[in-house]
Amino acid sequence: NAGVTQTPKFRILKIGQSMTLQCAQDMNHNYMYWYRQDPGMGLKLIYYSVGAGITDKGEVPNGYNVSRSTTEDFPLRLELAAPSQTSVYFCASSYQGPNEKLFFGSGTQLSVL
Amino acid sequence: AQTVTQSQPEMSVQEAETVTLSCTYDTSENNYYLFWYKQPPSRQMILVIRQEAYKQQNATENRFSVNFQKAAKSFSLKISDSQLGDTAMYFCALASGGSNYKLTFGKGTLLTVNP
Numbered sequence: 563n564a565g566v567t568q569t570p571k572f573r574i575l576k577i578g579q580s581m582t583l584q585c586a587q588d589m590n591h592n593y594m595y596w597y598r599q600d601p602g603m604g605l606k607l608i609y610y611s612v613g614a615g616i617t618d619k620g621e622v623p624n625g626y627n628v629s630r631s632t633t634e635d636f637p638l639r640l641e642l643a644a645p646s647q648t649s650v651y652f653c654a655s656s657y658q659g660p661n662e663k664l665f666f667g668s669g670t671q672l673s674v675l
Numbered sequence: 676a677q678t679v680t681q682s683q684p685e686m687s688v689q690e691a692e693t694v695t696l697s698c699t700y701d702t703s704e705n706n707y708y709l710f711w712y713k714q715p716p717s718r719q720m721i722l723v724i725r726q727e728a729y730k731q732q733n734a735t736e737n738r739f740s741v742n743f744q745k746a747a748k749s750f751s752l753k754i755s756d757s758q759l760g761d762t763a764m765y766f767c768a769l770a771s772g773g774s775n776y777k778l779t780f781g782k783g784t785l786l787t788v789n790p
């Protein structure tokens with residue numbers, strides 16, 4: 563099993579550009595999450611999904627959008643990138659919820675210049 | 676609101692020795708779960724240990740064990756026989772919120788194991 567696969571691993575964007583971070587899991591997990599990790603700040607939840615067709619905002623959703631058309635895929639869209647979105651982004655999944663073990667992707671280092 | 680506090684930004688330990696990382700938390704829920712996640716230099720987040728609040732017995736996973744003090748809202752991680760591969764950032768996390776669990780992470784403790 564591949565687990566949780568994130569692409570790309572690194573990306574540099576110019577201010578105002580848009581991009582999509584891809585996330586796929588092959589464990590048939592219901593729950594999927596997007597976190598951002600800023601230096602010294604731990605992980606903050608951007609968006610999450612409890613199943614295909616269902617998404618909800620986390621702590622820091624502004625500037626991002628998500629969709630969940632299939633159980634496997636949970637892409638994160640950045641519109642009009644800003645320097646404040648420079649961060650490491652992690653996708654994660656779990657079967658029933660965040661009270662269980664989360665499986666993480668390897669992260670995407672994003673710089674907005 | 677729920678909070679997780681890790682008061683030690685950095686720690687170091689000699690190989691083969693024991694080290695304890697501290698974590699305190701706050702939640703108004705009676706049913707919750709606590710975690711320690713490890714993030715080595717490779718950046719991959721890995722679950723180290725999980726504790727269910729209603730279980731009084733402290734969780735253990737090989738060289739990793741916790742000291743769960745529910746009344747004090749404390750959840751420390753003890754690493755025995757430290758190995759060079761234990762060098763990583765360690766995050767304490769709390770999942771609570773009744774039927775709609777939310778997971779909150781602490782800011783992390785950077786542990787360095789010295790040879």
